[in-house]
Amino acid sequence: MKRMMTGIIGALILAGGAARAQEGDALLEMSWEEIVETARGGEVNVFMWGGADNINAYVSDYIGGRLEEEYDITLNRVPLTDTAEAVNIVLGEVEAGATTGAVDMIWINGENFRTMKQGDLAWCGYVDKLPNAALVNFDNPAIANDFGTPVEGCEVPWSRVQFAFAHDTARTSEPPRSIPELLAWVEANPGRFTYPAPPDFTGAAFVRHVFTHVAGGPDALIGPFDRAKFDEVAKETWEILNGIEPHLWREGVTYPTSITQLQQMFANQEVDLFFTYDPAEVGTAVVNGIFPETARSYGLSDGTLANTNYMVIPVNAANKAAALVTQNLLLSAEAQLEKAQPEVWGAATVIEPDRAPDEVQAGFAALERHPSVVSIEELGQAALPELQADWTSAIEDGWIRNVGN
Amino acid sequence: MIGRGHPWLSLAPALGVIAVLFGGGLALGLAGSFGMGRGGASGDAWIAVLSEGRVWRSLGLSLWIAFASTALSCLIGLGAALLLRRSFPGQGLARLLFQINLTIPHAVGALGILWLLSQSGFVARLSAGAGLIDGPAGFPALTQDRFAIGIIAHYVWKEVPFIGLILLANMQSLGDDPESAARSLGATPFAAMRLVLLPLLMPALIRAGAIVFAFSFGAWEVPVLLGQSAPTALPVLAWQRFTDPDLAARPEAMALAMLIALVSAVLIRAAFAGRNR
Numbered sequence: 001m002k003r004m005m006t007g008i009i010g011a012l013i014l015a016g017g018a019a020r021a022q023e024g025d026a027l028l029e030m031s032w033e034e035i036v037e038t039a040r041g042g043e044v045n046v047f048m049w050g051g052a053d054n055i056n057a058y059v060s061d062y063i064g065g066r067l068e069e070e071y072d073i074t075l076n077r078v079p080l081t082d083t084a085e086a087v088n089i090v091l092g093e094v095e096a097g098a099t100t101g102a103v104d105m106i107w108i109n110g111e112n113f114r115t116m117k118q119g120d121l122a123w124c125g126y127v128d129k130l131p132n133a134a135l136v137n138f139d140n141p142a143i144a145n146d147f148g149t150p151v152e153g154c155e156v157p158w159s160r161v162q163f164a165f166a167h168d169t170a171r172t173s174e175p176p177r178s179i180p181e182l183l184a185w186v187e188a189n190p191g192r193f194t195y196p197a198p199p200d201f202t203g204a205a206f207v208r209h210v211f212t213h214v215a216g217g218p219d220a221l222i223g224p225f226d227r228a229k230f231d232e233v234a235k236e237t238w239e240i241l242n243g244i245e246p247h248l249w250r251e252g253v254t255y256p257t258s259i260t261q262l263q264q265m266f267a268n269q270e271v272d273l274f275f276t277y278d279p280a281e282v283g284t285a286v287v288n289g290i291f292p293e294t295a296r297s298y299g300l301s302d303g304t305l306a307n308t309n310y311m312v313i314p315v316n317a318a319n320k321a322a323a324l325v326t327q328n329l330l331l332s333a334e335a336q337l338e339k340a341q342p343e344v345w346g347a348a349t350v351i352e353p354d355r356a357p358d359e360v361q362a363g364f365a366a367l368e369r370h371p372s373v374v375s376i377e378e379l380g381q382a383a384l385p386e387l388q389a390d391w392t393s394a395i396e397d398g399w400i401r402n403v404g405n
Numbered sequence: 406m407i408g409r410g411h412p413w414l415s416l417a418p419a420l421g422v423i424a425v426l427f428g429g430g431l432a433l434g435l436a437g438s439f440g441m442g443r444g445g446a447s448g449d450a451w452i453a454v455l456s457e458g459r460v461w462r463s464l465g466l467s468l469w470i471a472f473a474s475t476a477l478s479c480l481i482g483l484g485a486a487l488l489l490r491r492s493f494p495g496q497g498l499a500r501l502l503f504q505i506n507l508t509i510p511h512a513v514g515a516l517g518i519l520w521l522l523s524q525s526g527f528v529a530r531l532s533a534g535a536g537l538i539d540g541p542a543g544f545p546a547l548t549q550d551r552f553a554i555g556i557i558a559h560y561v562w563k564e565v566p567f568i569g570l571i572l573l574a575n576m577q578s579l580g581d582d583p584e585s586a587a588r589s590l591g592a593t594p595f596a597a598m599r600l601v602l603l604p605l606l607m608p609a610l611i612r613a614g615a616i617v618f619a620f621s622f623g624a625w626e627v628p629v630l631l632g633q634s635a636p637t638a639l640p641v642l643a644w645q646r647f648t649d650p651d652l653a654a655r656p657e658a659m660a661l662a663m664l665i666a667l668v669s670a671v672l673i674r675a676a677f678a679g680r681n682r
Contacts, residue, residue: 082648084647084648084649084650085648087650088647088648088655091652110650111650111651112650114650115650115651115652118652119652191542197634197635199645199648199649250546250549253551253633254549254550254551254633254634254635255634255635256549256634257549257629257632257634264525265525268525268541269525269541270524270525270541270542389650393650393651400459400635404634404635405459405635405636
């Protein structure tokens with residue numbers, strides 16, 4: 001009974017809080033100073049993948065600390081294992097007609113953003129309000145399109161990443177440096193390679209590399225989904241991936257189920273190659289003693305996929321003003337520079353450094369990367385654009401049906 | 406207030422919570438599986454789920470995990486309870502050690518199994534260090550394996566004390582009298598246990614077994630950590646559908662969750678019915 005009473009009281013408090021929710025349209029009428037004043041003293045609930053301690057610390061301590069100090073805003077970081085969980089919360093709330101949702105911001109890209117945009121779950125049209133948006137070049141196609149979905153002011157870029165492989169120079173002095181080389185290497189080194197089974201995000205990205213290779217490069221796959229083209233490329237891709245299966249870890253009877261598992265297997269020397277959508281992770285793993293000092297990340301001569309990740313504000317976010325202030329801070333030159341520091345995160349910036357203040361420009365120029373992390377310039381020489389979300393989900397489904405069973 | 410008045414009245418708050426939270430979730434899940442809430446109702450999700458080979462393979466795996474875990478837990482739990490009920494020096498300590506893992510969360514236990522039994526785990530390294538196998542990778546696959554050995558090992562480790570404790574409590578309330586009577590009428594100790602004590606314990610064992618079965622059939626965290634990539638346990642498949650960025654997969658996730666609840670309810674009902682016949 002007592003428990004029930006606590007529950008009811010809790011619900012009443014929540015309802016009271018909801019009455020303070022801010023209407024998006026009213027905010028768009030305000031000046032930036034008025035928005036900051038509205039946000040002051042409030043809180044912001046940021047839902048984001050929580051699998052990396054350094055990223056969590058950057059958001060909770062650095063961003064959270066500055067929000068607290070400069071704006072009296074409390075940042076609550078809610079860790080997720082899969083971004084779709086947050087999208088599901090927003091969808092459930094909007095379906096139930098809740099206008100004041102629990103989610104104020106989601107770290108997002110790709111299919112999940114497409115879902116939010118298609119379902120009218122993203123709040124759009126506020127980007128011009130952010131003073132720091134001037135630092136970003138929104139005409140850059142790599143920023144204006146999120147896995148082929150036009151951003152159209154419905155989310156704000158945060159970081160750039162590019163896929164990279166990693167090896168241990170002490171164990172594997174000459175790693176394969178293209179997809180054809182990799183396929184041959186797998187056959188020559190049975191049991192020493194595997195990839196996480198899609199729908200794991202990184203595993204699915206690996207499969208897209210093979211798919212792009214079979215298609216003869218990304219140009220053939222740019223644009224909207226093409227069923228005939230897909231069937232043709234997919235057939236050969238599944239043949240290749242089924243063909244290497246007997247040479248994979250555990251003869252391909254099973255696959256790791258997450259990228260974290262592959263990371264542990266590489267650290268434990270169960271496999272000889274690792275890959276990641278965030279090469280800075282390799283440096284972090286060396287610093288934390290998970291990977292040996294001799295671990296190195298590298299790109300492929302035929303290119304690796306690159307993408308931008310973003311922050312989105314749900315259409316029913318209860319604390320939109322605080323979310324705007326948070327987004328503006330995330331985009332600020334100082335915060336982007338801090339995020340790029342190798343000992344903090346080593347994430348590539350989305351702002352144009354030459355639009356930033358001089359001392360920040362100097363900071364970017366002086367960045368030292370961890371010796372285990374491949375340089376952004378070297379990787380960037382061969383960057384492949386991400387496919388549109390229809391392609392990526394068709395490839396995931398196809399893999400599960402034809403290879404993963 | 407509680408205890409007086411009509412029993413239904415006193416039970417109302419508890420029943421209300423169950424009806425709203427549990428029954429409400431079930432009803433919403435069922436409605437979701439028919440695509441309600443997104444315009445119209447259709448059985449498409451059920452048809453898609455029931456006609457998919459992967460779902461049936463997952464169902465088979467989940468049934469195997471649940472049956473094997475329940476049978477082993479009941480057997481070992483019963484044996485342990487029979488041993489622990491006798492008084493012996495250090496009995497208190499033995500009982501404490503026996504039940505100590507009841508407080509450990511399933512996810513933590515599953516990670517422990519991973520560190521212990523995986524091919525890069527503790528046992529594999531020890532065996533490699535002792536020269537029993539060529540390298541840690543030569544260790545037999547006990548996690549992420551075809552027969553779900555790691556998952557079953559975890560459930561048995563976790564549920565044996567649960568079964569054991571319920572049986573111990575049950576034996577305490579039964580007392581020694583029924584067995585003593587049988588002994589005084591000439592039954593051997595084994596016959597007294599088999600013909601008198603076991604039938605008396607059976608209702609409690611079936612009840613405890615049903616809880617273990619329902620949990621190991623419907624839980625997600627252990628198979629997601631210790632399971633193969635394909636087939637996955639049914640709850641893992643349901644979760645994958647639920648977190649699929651494609652919103653059209655959500656009714657299928659609900660249908661899978663309903664399937665889990667349905668199969669588990671039917672089997673447990675059958676176990677009780679078989680007992681009462």
